[in-house]
Amino acid sequence: MSERELNILVGGEAGQGLATIGPLLAKCLVRSGYQVVVTQSYESRIRGGHNTFAVRAGVEEVAAPREAVDVLVALNEETATLHRGELTPRGVVVAEEAFAAGGENVVAVPYKELAAGRYRNVASLGVVTCLLGLPEDLVRQVVEGYFGKKGKAVEENRAALAAAYAWTKDLDPSLARPLAPVTDPPRRLTLNGNQAIALGAVSAGAKFCAFYPMTPSTSVPLTLIAHAEELGLVVEQAEDEIAAINMALGASYAGAPALVATSGGGFALMVEGVSLAGMTETPLVVVVAQRPGPATGLPTRTEQADLEFVLRAGHGEFPRALYAPGTVEECFHLTRRAFETTQRYQTPAFVLTDQFLADSFRAVEPFDAEGLEAVGAFAEPEAVAEPYERFAVTADGVSPRLLPGFSRHLVVADSDEHTEDGHLTEDLTARTRQVEKRRRKEEGLRREVIPPTYEGEPRPEILFVSWGSSRGAVAEAAAELASAGTATATLHFAQVWPLVPEQFLGHLEGAQRVIAVEGNASGQFARLLRAEAGVDVASRVSRYDGLPLTPEYVLRALES
């Protein structure tokens, strides 16, 4: 008997190898042709504590984390104790024999016999992949891809894997949980949200990133750094977030498509710089990976509570665009889109992600690498009117942008209100004209808004509204309701600003009951819908305990 879908939870202390086994397990599953959704839950510490890495794997598409566990891999005793209650009736526990309690469906592993200390990670990976029915050759290739193919460690890892497979194959077959094999598995990438954001940025021609480390955003610059030399990027760790955003603005003014990545507290420090980007009309992509606040909050957990903050960040009035990816693919495509938008409209664009999506590995179709074009939208020095005016008043509010130093034209940008040539002014007529010019860019931004995705019955009993990373949980909850006979639909927003009510008002009015699902306590997106579209979303599902939304959570909330 084989399974169509399994939820595997690996748990242990920080430093026990979770960060190695987890991604390797995900990659083995993706290479074998399965879809995966990874959920990482960890504490703000480098050693000790209790961390988990959950992989939900399916032959068919899986879109969200699930709570019930089919295979519990306990690297320490605490994991076995804490998560036993989440096991399905047929759930299997894999644990070291020393602390594996007796009972049915327990795989008590004699790790000491299988491998020496530092190779036990690979042994436990092997036990799990063998139970799941993954070929040993494939797993060995993935392990060698990670640890390299040379040196003593290769032999030790290979031996640990072989020992694990030999030992596991001898077990009572009732303990195995093989996934139905996928014939001719498609070639997919194993990527998490932040890696996809970094790749989306470089695909658009990003050349500069400055950052100050902050969970859960740091893996964006780390991914960029890993490829910086090959792709001709400059990435610099700044002395603080204020420096990071001002460096990025200086680089962007001088022509380098630039991004910064941070989380709530770091973004708070960047806010004056956001306003500077708006005033100097300097392109900039800001990635904000949300975690629960206020202040330091829960540094390693997830939340969607910075929507209003990012939307309003920066004193004064200037246009902006906010994208909120719901999948790892969208992390790539919306980051590219953010670069296109910020270059075209010379105003900041934001990518709003969160810890759950940032750390969530998925199986991703390879992106098209053919003929990638840089998004830099610069005017030709020969084509501009003389004398050149960086902030020339135009019909669409976008002024021809030249780069400093490339011609005899001078490029002057000022954080003070300025005349069309960029110099500071106290002329209040010039002020009014510049305010109106900047605002006219909003019309173009609104024309290019990505409409929300509507799926399901045309006039449903229940319409779920969601944005950003809760997309998958809402889609699966809706599918369950629909299969139980309730006419259901979903309306998902991948762009949360600007909002264009004509794109979705009909959907909201056509539903008997509209339920906004979001990972914050106060219903920020529901409030935005009321402000912008005049729609009162009466029902809300909110999650703010630091964990991602799940289909089970949404359905439980409906029942209560």
Place this chain on the structure above:
Amino acid sequence: MVQAEDYGRYETAWCPGCGNFALLEAVKEGLARADLAPHQVLFVSGIGQAAKAPHYLNANVFNGLHGRSLPAATGARLANAELKILVQSGDGCNYGEGGNHLLAAIRRNVDVTMLVHNNLVYGLTKGQASPTSESGFATKAQPHGPTAEPFNPLAAAVAMGASFVARGFVGEGEHLAELIKQAVGWRGFSLVDILQPCVSFNKLNTHAWFKKRCYKLSEDYDPTVREAALEKAYEWGDRIPLGVIYRREREAFENKFPATAAGPLGVQPVDSEAFARILEKYY
């Protein structure tokens, strides 16, 4: 040859008699002597009366936030190492609000010239103490004088091993123009602290006060000896030294980024082949 006149002459928002006027002329003269044309030069400034200076000459300008000129200049330098970049702002902007960035810029050795209009007072906000205000300098905000000891920018820069540390005085315009010429010609981070009076708000450190104390370092002063430089940097009171206090060859910051070798980042294409190779690593 570039002439100082190429940098133009504009009306300003400064008080009559402000030290900024002579400083502005020295900047133009120094750039002309370095044979730098306006379009080759980028001024990055912050906020304050000093930070307005780049608006009163012909050049590329990024007039950003208070205290944040150095990070913006660092980003611009990495994006285009062909630009000659000067940071121009006051003692409050550079030593107060942006103090952390000064430490970082010295450590990085970013190839920019930092011109600090140091009048030992806040001018734009009308007369509060600045980081360099002397003890006992009473203001409306500090009726008994500053509550903290003055910051010594030169001693800090020398102690940190900055690449080029100099002091000028607006009352010595010819000397100042020559210092600026040397600073923009220096490869690496150069700090030029420029003493100037504030005729409206600093009645202590007046033009006459500076004139009486400032003297030019002699020809046989060796700016490459750090201990001697530190001693000179601490000299303040009856006698105040002018000139290049300290100099040290260091590797330029942008050399640490291989990507900058290909030329300005803004005109580099996306390498589709490299991107495809990188995607393979995630298979």
